[in-house]
Amino acid sequence: MPKKSKVTITDIARRVNMTTITVSRALTKPELVKKETLDRILEVARELNYVPNAFARNLKGSKSRLIGIITASLDNPFYSEMIKAISRAAKKRNYSIMLFDTDGSPELENKAMETMLSYQVDGIILSVVSDYDEYHPQYLEQLIHANIPVVQVDRRLSGAPFPGVYLDNLASGYKGGRYVLEQGHRHILALAGPEQSNISKQRLEGLKQALAECKEPTRLEVLYGDYTMQPAFENATAYFKQHKQSPDAVFGLNILITLGALKALRKLGNKRHNPAVFSIDEAPYADIFDFNIPCVHHDTYQMGHSAINMLLDRIENPGFEGSDIIIEGDLRASV
Known part of the structure; x- marks a missing residue:
């Protein structure tokens, strides 16, 4: 399946039959645009799943070299070794990480995702706040349409099409x-x-x-x-x-x-x-x-290492989908 290109202000301008200057002004300085014009541009931007690029002026290439990590709680020592493994592997491949701790809040998780999409990260490692079957975050559809590689860890988001690394x-x-x-x-x-x-x-x-x-x-x-x-x-x-x-x-x-x-x-x-x-x-x-x-x-370092390698493979090989990895724990009667 060919990878969809990211929507730009040029695409929006063509749809609304306006100049890119007008569209750019509406998205960056809405107070300078007539209400009717602004409403039309924002409506089309939502229809096209447009995500503003916070790095657009500074990027020299098509990649941000950023990996986004969203975790439910940094208080949990379970995640520390996992994040260490992700960070080390990312550095070796010349990527930086952007880390968000949602503290178990769906609202903070949604804001974290919006921020990552606005920075056009090259990929996301996602540990959601809830693995309930009923949990369907509002950003999920946008994330799917954004066509950014995603790998889940630990908690499986019900209905999400992304591969993941999980425990048995x-x-x-x-x-x-x-x-x-x-x-x-x-x-x-x-x-x-x-x-x-x-x-x-x-x-x-x-x-x-x-x-x-x-x-x-x-x-x-x-x-x-x-x-x-x-x-x-x-x-x-x-x-x-x-x-x-x-x-x-x-x-x-x-x-x-x-x-x-x-x-x-x-x-x-x-x-x-x-x-x-x-x-x-x-x-x-x-x-x-x-x-x-x-x-x-549970070897959480291995968990992080598997997740980042799968994500980088998906980023650098767009045709690679990836598949779930299950990590089994070992009994330690005397730690």
Whole structure:
């Protein structure tokens, strides 16, 4: 499929039968243009999916040499190694990166995408704020029409035609469940992300599969929150205050959730509540303090390296579509 050329002000000028000077003035200094003229130009610009080029005056070639990265939360250590891998690989290929942290906000994600499109980045690595099936951001159609190579990471945007690099979340939940059972634990409290999140669903499904294979009776309780520390801390605190009987193990579905649970246990300081703790994703630098949490480890550096290489291949070879890459985690009983 041939790559569509980017829409320019010349294309708009032809459609509205006006000069490029008038169109340029309408797009850059709208106060100098009659309302009827401005409305007509903006209407056609939207129809053609025109994206203003913030670098147009400075570019010597047809490429900006910019890679855009949108991530849902830089607070999560999961992303640090991934971004390091992307940055290093981009530098080697003479690309710079433009990084946006949306802090879990759809509005900030939309603004970040608008900014990247206005700078006409050569490609985008996208980790969306939500992997709900119902999440359909308003920029998606424009992004598709802009014909900019995109690679998704970690969270899959439902309905998006872009390839991505993802974790085998079902396998991670299953491996963690098998390990916890092998330690003799039968009553498990799982602290999860949002109930509608496909990552939560897949990790819990893997955990449930492991429990279903156990020949002895098991009990699973699930507390939903999000993928940050504070909700996990609050949920775990409330749970342990309300229950005299402690579960055998607390199973955190990501590292921030696990840390929130540990914070709750430490604050309560009650020997009655002394469950084993298991995490999907490992706590960075925990070994320095001789504090080890058994976990399923994901190689996020590999994740970033795979994503940037796929993106650069798509940028430099327009006919290359790319396909999904699935990265499997490995069990680390002693980190």
